[in-house]
Amino acid sequence: MTKKVLVILAHPHLNQSVANRQIAEVLKNTPDVTIHNLYDNYPYFHIDIKKEQTLLKQHDIIIFQHPFFWYNMPPLLKLWMDEVLTMGFAYGSKGEHLKNKKFMLAITTGSEQMAYSENGYHGFDIHNFLFAYKQTCQLCQMQWQEPHILFGSRKTTEEEIRNHAEKIKKHIITLTEAR
Ligand SMILES: Cc1cc2nc3c(=O)[nH]c(=O)nc-3n(C[C@H](O)[C@H](O)[C@H](O)COP(=O)(O)O)c2cc1C
Structure with missing residues (x-):
């Protein structure tokens, strides 16, 4: 049976979005x-x-899709996590509803990749900012997938965005078809 995918999209102004839209x-x-x-x-x-x-229970693969805001997620997604991922549901001795689901992150940044380095504008590799997502995933016993990051999204061409989206799509299809 193929697996079902839930993309939780969090963009406060999707009508003004280029990349995420x-x-x-x-x-x-x-x-x-x-x-x-x-x-x-x-x-x-x-x-x-x-x-x-x-x-969440009805899907096997959970994806967070959002623009990167202050090294993090937009506020409604954070509230969603606080309220939905409760003890007894997502974690804790009886909280196993997310167990073995796959988790994927699809984010876009304003800055280019080289800004995310020790000597760059943001001082750290981007993966340092993603540790909280990764540990959340582990705490909920989900399986972390390699994240998809579109850097410098306001400077990318429509074609580059489309190619990036196609890569995510391919990854999703691989996961849905896996046994
Ligand atoms: C409130 C706010 C905070 C942001 N913080 C960051 C940030 O920490 N790092 C970064 O690279 N870009 C940051 N950006 C830029 C957005 O990530 C970028 O505009 C977005 O990914 C573009 O996607 P879109 O075309 O779908 O809107 C921020 C933008 C806003 C509005």
Whole structure:
């Protein structure tokens, strides 16, 4: 049986987006993928926790897609994590609903890759900023996938964004078809 994919998309101004809008468009047309747009669903930040937990249970591969904001995720996604990934659901002795699901990150940055280095503008390799995601994934017993990062997204061409999105799509298809 093929696996089902939930893309949790968090962009506060998707209508002004260049990169994430295009990436979401490609992922939307990938078999077995559901795009769950958080800012569309919860414009007033009132998250339906039960609905979100049910959605998570119904999918095998969970993807966070968002622009990188202050080395982190947009605020509604952080609130979603705080409220939805509860003890007894996502972690803790009885919290095994996410166990063995695969977790993938698809983010876009404003800065170019060389800015994310010891001598660069941001002082660290980008993976240093992703440790909290990785440990969250481990705590919830999910399987971490190599993240997809589109650097310098405001300087990339439409074709580069499309190629990047196609790579994510390919990765998703590999995961959905794996036994
Ligand atoms: C509030 C805010 C914080 C941001 N923080 C970062 C950051 O920490 N690092 C970075 O590389 N880009 C940062 N950016 C740039 C965004 O990541 C970039 O504009 C976005 O990835 C472009 O994607 P989009 O075309 O889908 O909007 C920030 C932008 C905003 C609005």
